Amino acid sequence: MRSSRLNTLALAASLLALGAGGAPAQDRDTLRLGMQLEPPMLDPTAGAAAAIREVTYANIFEGLVRIAGDGSVVPALAESWDISEDGLVYTFDLREGVTFHDGTPFDCAIVQFSYERAVAPESTNAQKGLFEPIASTECPDPNTAVVTLSQPSSRFLFNMAWGDAVMVAPGTAETNKTTPIGTGPYRFARWVQGDRVEMTRYDGYWGDAPAIETLVVRFISDPSAATAAMLAGDLDAFPNFPAPEALAQFENDDRFTVAIGATQGEVILSLNNSRAPFDDVRVRRALAHAIDKNAMVDAVQNGLGTPIGSFSTPASPGYVDLADAYPFDPERARALLEEAGAAGASITIHLPPPAYARRGGEVAAAYLQQVGLNVDLVPIEWAQWLEQVFRGYDFDATIIAHTEPRDLDIFARDDYYFNYDSAEYKETYQRYLAATDPDEQAAIAGELQRILSEDQPAVFLYVLPKIGVWRAGLEGLWTNQPIPANDVTEARWTQ
The missing domain is CATH 3.10.105.10 (Dipeptide-binding Protein; Domain 3)
Structure with missing residues (x-):
C-alpha cells in the first residue's frame, strides 16, 4: 500500500511538472530520437529502405566520402583524393589508424572488398547502378586506393557519398543486417525490434568524439503518438516530424525548437x-x-x-x-x-x-x-x-x-x-x-x-x-536533409 501511494505521488508530481511547462530531467549524455518507420534491416548496402540510412549513416557506417548537412561532398575515410585529367582515375588517400568497432583495421583491402562486393553479380545492393562505372579498384599500398572507371562519370564522387557506398569488413558483412559493425563514431548496442535501436559512443573512433554518449532511436509510426511522445518529454527530437498539423503546439511552446527545411x-x-x-x-x-x-x-x-x-x-x-x-x-x-x-x-x-x-x-x-x-x-x-x-x-x-x-x-x-x-x-x-x-x-x-x-x-x-522538432537547448541536428540521414555526430546540449 505504501509503495503504491508513493508511485501515485511520483506520477502526480511528474504530471504537475509537465503542466507547468516542465519535462522529465534530461540526461545530457543521451539523445532520444524518434523516427516514424522502423528499418527492415540495418545494412545500408543490402536494402532500399531509407530508414536504414536514417539510423546508420555517418553514425555507424562511413564511406570514403560523405555528404554534409549543406549537401556538399566532404572527406570521410579518405582524407583527400585526386582525379586524373581524363576523369577516369580516382586516387584516394586513406586515413591511417582507423578501425571497425570490432577492431578490424581499415585499409585499401576494405575499399576493394566493399566496391567489388557492390558490383558482384550476386550483389543485393539496392543502388548497384552507382558502382557500374568502376572498372577496377587497386591497392598500391594499404593507405592508397586507386579506383579506375570504364568511362567518365561526373556523379561518381557524389554517388560514393551515398549510404549504399559505405565501407564494410569481410568478416562482418554478412551479419550487418542485424548487428551492424562500421567505422563510425557510434557502435551498435542492441535492436529491440518494434521499439528502438541503441548505440553508444565508440571510444576508438578516428575523429573527434561526439558530444552525445548514447543514442536511442525509437520508432513511432502513429503521428498522434509521435506528438504525445514529444510533448511528454519521452523523446528529445523528431527530425522528420510526421504530424505537420500539430506544429502550432510546438511553435508556441518555448520548450521546443521547430526547424522547417527541405529534403x-x-x-x-x-x-x-x-x-x-x-x-x-x-x-x-x-x-x-x-x-x-x-x-x-x-x-x-x-x-x-x-x-x-x-x-x-x-x-x-x-x-x-x-x-x-x-x-x-x-x-x-x-x-x-x-x-x-x-x-x-x-x-x-x-x-x-x-x-x-x-x-x-x-x-x-x-x-x-x-x-x-x-x-x-x-x-x-x-x-x-x-x-x-x-x-x-x-x-x-x-x-x-x-x-x-x-x-x-x-x-x-x-x-x-x-x-x-x-x-x-x-x-x-x-x-x-x-x-x-x-x-x-x-x-x-x-x-x-x-x-x-x-x-x-x-x-x-x-x-x-523536412519538419524538425526538438527540445530547446539541443543543437547540431540538420535543418535540411540532403540525403536520408539522421546525422547526430554534431549534436550537443547547450542548456
Whole structure:
C-alpha cells in the first residue's frame, strides 16, 4: 500500500511538472530520437529502405566520402583524393589508424572488398547502378586506393557519398543486417525490434568524439503518438516530424525548437507503366491533370511543400520548374481518359505506412474518383511494400517519396519497379553522366526533366519538407536533409 501511494505521488508530481511547462530531467549524455518507420534491416548496402540510412549513416557506417548537412561532398575515410585529367582515375588517400568497432583495421583491402562486393553479380545492393562505372579498384599500398572507371562519370564522387557506398569488413558483412559493425563514431548496442535501436559512443573512433554518449532511436509510426511522445518529454527530437498539423503546439511552446527545411525527396504517385491502363501515356497525363497538387500540399503537409512537375527538386543542380505543365483540369483529365478508352477504369493504390502516403492516398483517390476512375486504397506495411511493389512490381499505383539526392538515374534503369522504358531518356542520361562541365550537366538535367514531364511515368506531386522538432537547448541536428540521414555526430546540449 505504501509503495503504491508513493508511485501515485511520483506520477502526480511528474504530471504537475509537465503542466507547468516542465519535462522529465534530461540526461545530457543521451539523445532520444524518434523516427516514424522502423528499418527492415540495418545494412545500408543490402536494402532500399531509407530508414536504414536514417539510423546508420555517418553514425555507424562511413564511406570514403560523405555528404554534409549543406549537401556538399566532404572527406570521410579518405582524407583527400585526386582525379586524373581524363576523369577516369580516382586516387584516394586513406586515413591511417582507423578501425571497425570490432577492431578490424581499415585499409585499401576494405575499399576493394566493399566496391567489388557492390558490383558482384550476386550483389543485393539496392543502388548497384552507382558502382557500374568502376572498372577496377587497386591497392598500391594499404593507405592508397586507386579506383579506375570504364568511362567518365561526373556523379561518381557524389554517388560514393551515398549510404549504399559505405565501407564494410569481410568478416562482418554478412551479419550487418542485424548487428551492424562500421567505422563510425557510434557502435551498435542492441535492436529491440518494434521499439528502438541503441548505440553508444565508440571510444576508438578516428575523429573527434561526439558530444552525445548514447543514442536511442525509437520508432513511432502513429503521428498522434509521435506528438504525445514529444510533448511528454519521452523523446528529445523528431527530425522528420510526421504530424505537420500539430506544429502550432510546438511553435508556441518555448520548450521546443521547430526547424522547417527541405529534403531531396520527391513525393510521387508511382505508376506501373507496363500495366493497363498506365501503359497509355494519355492515362498518365490524365492523372496529372486530375490532381490539384497545391490542395494536396495543404491537406497532407499543412501547406509545407513545393509542387513539382518532374523528378527533381529546387535544391538540385539544373532544376526546371515544370509544376504548371499539367494544371489542375478535371475536364481535360476526363477527355484524355475517354480518348484512351479508360473512362471508368478501376485502379488500386498501395499505400505504405508514412503519413504523407496514407493521407496523400486519400486525397489522390478523391480527385481521381471525380474524373470517373474507380479507386481502391490498400494500406500495407513497409516490408510488404518492399516485397510486393518495389521488388515484385505487383501493383497499379503507389505513393512514395524518393528521398535519395539527384537520382535521375532510376528512370534510366532497365529493371526498376515502375517499368518505365524510354530509349530517348537513357541516351540523354548517358550524355548527362559523361558531361564534365557543370553548366553542361545542368542543361542536360533540364532535358531529362522535360522528357519525364512529357512521358509522366509517375505523377510528380511535391517536394517532401523536412519538419524538425526538438527540445530547446539541443543543437547540431540538420535543418535540411540532403540525403536520408539522421546525422547526430554534431549534436550537443547547450542548456
